[in-house]
Amino acid sequence: MEFGEALRYLAEKAGVKLEPIRGQAAGEKEKIYAINNLTSRFYQYFLHSHPVGKVALSYLLKERGLKPATIEEFSLGFAPDNPLALKKFLIDKKKFSPKEVENAGIGYPQGGYFLDRLRGRVIFPLFDHRGNVVGFAGRILPTDPKQDMAKYINTPETPAYHKGSLLYGLHLNKQNIKGKHTAIVVEGELDAISSWQAGIKNVVAIKGSALTEDQVRLLSRFARKAILCLDTDIAGDAAAKRGVMIAQDQGLEVKVAQLKGYKDPDDAARENPEALKEALIKAVGIWDFLIDSVFARFDKKSGEGKAKISREVVPILNLISDKIVQAYYVGEVAKRLEVSEEAVEEQVERKQEGQKVEEGPAFTETPEGKGRRELLEERLLSLGFRYDEALLQDKKLADLIKTPLALRVWEEYLAFRLKHKKFEISRFAKVVPEELFEGFAEMVLTEDFELDNPAEAPKEAGIVRRELEILAIKEKLIELEKEIKKSGKGADKFNQLTEALHNLEETGSQGIILEEER
Structure with a gap:
């Protein structure tokens, strides 16, 4: 039994409710993937091999300047403006039911016909990061007489396609x-x-x-x-x-x-x-960009201009959760306005206090990197549980793992290994405390933590560890900055950590554009 299924079985036996991370919708999603994959090939056929696709292909090649290899790489196609074509292919030939095709978001019944939602459009298949066709986008041709229609339409939301979750390409x-x-x-x-x-x-x-x-x-x-x-x-x-x-x-x-x-x-x-x-x-940093856009609109030499800049810049400064970064931009804004840093700091603090009053008890400052830290720590443990147990035995994890769930799960793992020479996920799952079980199972089962190539687990773990080290240094820098302001001590350590942070962040990141080899 595959270990993910073993966990689900044990959860059911223990009466522990698991969130349906893959759940019952998995079968429905697989059906949609199958329908979409066939439909994508159907659209590609009409673009490349059928007379009705000639105008669309010419549009992509000549008007959009795309090369044949690019069109093929992105699996572009054309949906014929024939109300029966899709039905004949998916329902009559491939034997999918009308309901299944409708659930995939591709077609719908109307007036005795089963219509292709994207008919008459250039087709852009939408792939998830694993390469599954989850939906489609369609663009109307400039020569289409129905120019009053929307230029672009997308597959509606389905169990497989959620617009806000997709990163095209x-x-x-x-x-x-x-x-x-x-x-x-x-x-x-x-x-x-x-x-x-x-x-x-x-x-x-x-x-x-x-x-x-x-x-x-x-x-x-x-x-x-x-x-x-x-x-x-x-x-x-x-x-x-x-x-x-x-x-x-x-x-x-x-x-x-x-x-x-x-x-x-x-x-x-x-x-x-x-x-x-x-x-x-x-490209410039987002905070430079936002602050520069404010300064560009007002005269910083006049008192009125300074006031207007302050009113717009202070909320931007207040958005910066990294206190080291915030302190830097407070100084930059003060220089440009030709005022003291204390004056700008006072405005930022006043804005923060105003937000606390306005938003009430629910407003709390999120610790630096908390969301990111939780994600990274759970990903690191997941890599060990899923692919390479040796990753869990790294003693350096004691300095990297800090969030409650990840720390408790790792401690339970260490205790288990003291008693057992061999690690088996099914045996470990039986001894995980009930209050941790759901979080542990989600950590191991969630699709977000899957690797396309399990052999890359050690390399991926190294990347995650480096990201956690970066977060740890940033957290320490925040503490040191407070200490320096309070007592004037810690400047040397601050500089050492700043250099270490720079070195970590620069590791393997030379350049920003990955171009094809020439």
Whole structure:
């Protein structure tokens, strides 16, 4: 019995309720994957091998400037504008039921017909990070007489497809992103495809203007840094700012690339790829970008201008959860406003106090990296339980694991190994205390912690350990900064740790764009 199934069996025997991490929906998702995979090939056939796809193929090749190899790599297709074509293929030939096809979000019954939701459109299959086709996006052709229709439509939400969880292109680029620890984040499918064709092989699209929590959680498995190259005005978009905050809480460093003279990355990649790459290389930190955008709008020389800048900059400073980073930007803002750091600090503290009063007892400051730490610690233990038990016997874990669940589970493992020469997940599961069992099982079973190649577990564990070491140094720096302010002591240690942090963060991260070999 596979160990995940053994855990589920033991949980049922013990009467412990497990969250349906894979649950009953797994069979339904597999059915949708099968339908979508066949449908993707169906659409590709019409694009490449049927006369009705000639206009669509010409549009992709000539108007969008895509190469045949790029079209093939992203499995692009065309949905014929024939109301019976999809039904004949999926229902009559492949014997899926109308309900199954409807549940996949591809078709729907209407007026005695079973219609293709995406008919008459260029098709972009949407893959999850494992390469499953979870849904589709369709773009209307410029020559289509039905121009009053939406330019783009997507598969509706299904058990397999959730728009806010998808990172388009990740299935192709995840190893490249890991290699550079950096993801280039764009908005739409064509932004990602054109950038990829231009040689930027660590790009993903978020299919919107703002990162979601699910997207950040997934992206943080592969990257330490996200460079946003979006059409949206991040400085003026509340949703985009929320996405930045979510990324910060997960420990992702966020930068912003500014395209000048081009409407979007797709436009830049087709007209001047080098300009796009230069913009990515020159990307600025998110806090620099937001603060600069405020200073650019007001006259910092006048008293009124200083007041307006202060009113807009202080809330930005207050968003920075890393106190070391916040202290740096407090100093920078003070210099630019030509006022004392104490004056800016006072405004930030006053804003924080105001938020506490306004938001009430539920507002508490999250410890630096807490969300990120929990994720990393549980991932590290999961790698050991799933793939390589030797990872759990590393004594250095005592200095790295700090969150309650992960620490308790690891301590239970160590106690178990003192009594047993051989480790078996099924035997260990029987002795895990009931109050830990659900968290332990979720840690081991969750799809987020699966590896495509189990042999990479030690390498992956090394990456996770380094990330935990970075968090530990940041936490220590916060303590030292407080000590320095209080007593004036600890500056040498602070400088040593800062250098150590820099070295860790630079490990294996030279460059930000992973281009094809030339």
